[in-house]
Amino acid sequence: MTTEQLTSHIREKQSFLCVGLDTDLDKIPRHLLQEEDPIFAFNKAIIDATRDYCVAYKPNTAFYEAYGARGWQSLERTIGYLNATCPEHFTIADAKRGDIGNTSTRYAKAFYEEMDFDALTVAPYMGRDSVEPFLAFEDKFVILLALTSNPGAFDFQTGTFGGEALYEKVLSASLEYAGSERLMFVVGATKAEYLAAIRKRVPDHFLLIPGVGAQGGSLEDVCKYGMNGQVGLLVNSSRGIIYAGNGPDFAERAAEQAASIREQMAKILAGD
Amino acid sequence: MTTEQLTSHIREKQSFLCVGLDTDLDKIPRHLLQEEDPIFAFNKAIIDATRDYCVAYKPNTAFYEAYGARGWQSLERTIGYLNATCPEHFTIADAKRGDIGNTSTRYAKAFYEEMDFDALTVAPYMGRDSVEPFLAFEDKFVILLALTSNPGAFDFQTGTFGGEALYEKVLSASLEYAGSERLMFVVGATKAEYLAAIRKRVPDHFLLIPGVGAQGGSLEDVCKYGMNGQVGLLVNSSRGIIYAGNGPDFAERAAEQAASIREQMAKILAGD
Numbered sequence: 001m002t003t004e005q006l007t008s009h010i011r012e013k014q015s016f017l018c019v020g021l022d023t024d025l026d027k028i029p030r031h032l033l034q035e036e037d038p039i040f041a042f043n044k045a046i047i048d049a050t051r052d053y054c055v056a057y058k059p060n061t062a063f064y065e066a067y068g069a070r071g072w073q074s075l076e077r078t079i080g081y082l083n084a085t086c087p088e089h090f091t092i093a094d095a096k097r098g099d100i101g102n103t104s105t106r107y108a109k110a111f112y113e114e115m116d117f118d119a120l121t122v123a124p125y126m127g128r129d130s131v132e133p134f135l136a137f138e139d140k141f142v143i144l145l146a147l148t149s150n151p152g153a154f155d156f157q158t159g160t161f162g163g164e165a166l167y168e169k170v171l172s173a174s175l176e177y178a179g180s181e182r183l184m185f186v187v188g189a190t191k192a193e194y195l196a197a198i199r200k201r202v203p204d205h206f207l208l209i210p211g212v213g214a215q216g217g218s219l220e221d222v223c224k225y226g227m228n229g230q231v232g233l234l235v236n237s238s239r240g241i242i243y244a245g246n247g248p249d250f251a252e253r254a255a256e257q258a259a260s261i262r263e264q265m266a267k268i269l270a271g272d
Numbered sequence: 273m274t275t276e277q278l279t280s281h282i283r284e285k286q287s288f289l290c291v292g293l294d295t296d297l298d299k300i301p302r303h304l305l306q307e308e309d310p311i312f313a314f315n316k317a318i319i320d321a322t323r324d325y326c327v328a329y330k331p332n333t334a335f336y337e338a339y340g341a342r343g344w345q346s347l348e349r350t351i352g353y354l355n356a357t358c359p360e361h362f363t364i365a366d367a368k369r370g371d372i373g374n375t376s377t378r379y380a381k382a383f384y385e386e387m388d389f390d391a392l393t394v395a396p397y398m399g400r401d402s403v404e405p406f407l408a409f410e411d412k413f414v415i416l417l418a419l420t421s422n423p424g425a426f427d428f429q430t431g432t433f434g435g436e437a438l439y440e441k442v443l444s445a446s447l448e449y450a451g452s453e454r455l456m457f458v459v460g461a462t463k464a465e466y467l468a469a470i471r472k473r474v475p476d477h478f479l480l481i482p483g484v485g486a487q488g489g490s491l492e493d494v495c496k497y498g499m500n501g502q503v504g505l506l507v508n509s510s511r512g513i514i515y516a517g518n519g520p521d522f523a524e525r526a527a528e529q530a531a532s533i534r535e536q537m538a539k540i541l542a543g544d
């Protein structure tokens with residue numbers, strides 16, 4: 001997918017919502033546990049119910065790995081279903097990978113080729129040659145961790161690194177790796193006050209914003225400081241949508257939540 | 273496993289060698305491709321051939337994920353075989369994970385509980401609450417990335433961060449997370465000249481040293497600067513051992529390589 005296609009989908013849907021598929025067997029409705037693959041059954045229902053309100057899906061790989069090869073199979077089924085039924089949706093493997101060159105290439109093949117995700121989240125600590133193998137795939141994206149939504153973001157990311165914050169150094173260094181057609185950044189919604197400064201450094205790049213909802217970030221603030229002329233935002237909500245209900249009507253409850261966020265987004269885009 | 277057990281195994285074997293199981297279908301001997309699970313067949317032969325010369329095994333998860341659920345199954349079989357046949361060997365999942373708290377817990381369950389690895393490599397960028405969930409498991413270890421073996425280590429890790437290098441800040445900050453009974457560090461063999469300074473900060477911790485062999489690091493330098501009174505080193509070699517041969521005798525060739533490294537280590541330990 002290209003950023004042009006993503007932006008045009010956002011304009012059409014009047015939504016820049018990404019639904020996080022952090023699917024946990026302990027939290028899904030009990031009646032699904034009798035299914036052959038309860039995780040996939042849950043995801044399929046959530047996807048069918050929410051696809052009209054969002055433009056992206058983001059499974060976090062930890063939730064699948066926790067169930068071993070079986071969980072990995074649920075992840076493969078989920079991305080297969082997304083690619084077959086929602087080809088216009090942007091798909092993100094939230095895996096936070098990063099390793100020495102030849103090893104990063106193996107991860108890239110896993111997520112871009114084997115599973116055909118559009119994007120992968122990548123951790124920057126190991127530097128340029130750990131990120132570049134992920135940038136070598138046409139129409140695929142690296143979403144680099146810049147400023148994350150958790151409290152530990154203040155431990156290293158915001159510390160002073162050669163005259164700027166470490167996350168600012170990550171932003172500026174990575175602009176040499178690739179342009180906005182291949183690279184996006186993770187910026188936590190809980191750090192909305194940083195967004196204005198971040199936009200000065202990366203005016204054109206898409207930002208993936210986790211932390212709205214359960215983690216306490218505000219959609220209004222994120223849009224006020226983070227939106228650019230091409231929208232340039234994907235705002236993720238996971239638990240707030242997928243666990244909105246816990247009974248037989250869980251998918252309808254999830255749809256309601258997604259629709260409500262989409263409505264807020266449409267209002268913001270209309271005033272934009 | 274405890275560090276005491278690991279050190280006693282090192283003393284007994286006169287080896288601190290870790291064999292990296294970075295198993296790649298394109299590189300293993302052709303005759304194995306007819307096996308039902310060629311990756312596991314290869315690993316089993318390598319483990320049987322090298323176990324007398326090493327004290328640890330380290331599969332890099334990227335090589336398994338590259339083959340999807342099937343690869344994940346090969347990883348599960350490999351750790352299952354290690355735990356069944358070499359319970360005294362220290363097992364490391366080289367996965368370089370790290371995420372917000374509740375998500376890190378999912379990764380921890382995957383590697384420590386589902387697969388029963390002794391240790392997991394973890395990336396520090398997201399800070400304390402991304403690492404701590406991995407430290408909550410008894411007799412399990414976090415091996416935190418400090419100074420890695422790749423060229424990109426100079427992009428952020430060695431840069432000045434509040435008066436010290438970023439990797440030094442990672443070392444000193446993480447000492448507040450846990451002691452040497454729960455925490456180890458990755459330091460690349462290609463950065464041996466940094467080891468003396470690192471030992472001043474973390475005199476008691478085990479260091480996992482990749483980069484000897486294919487990446488060009490020197491065993492002598494690593495030992496000279498990095499060894500402590502309890503040895504305190506695990507030196508990893510992957511490609512140099514497992515791909516030493518490519519014919520029907522590949523396991524014997526791997527054993528020869530491992531034996532030769534063990535012999536160098538025994539000499540160093542004797543003069544220690």
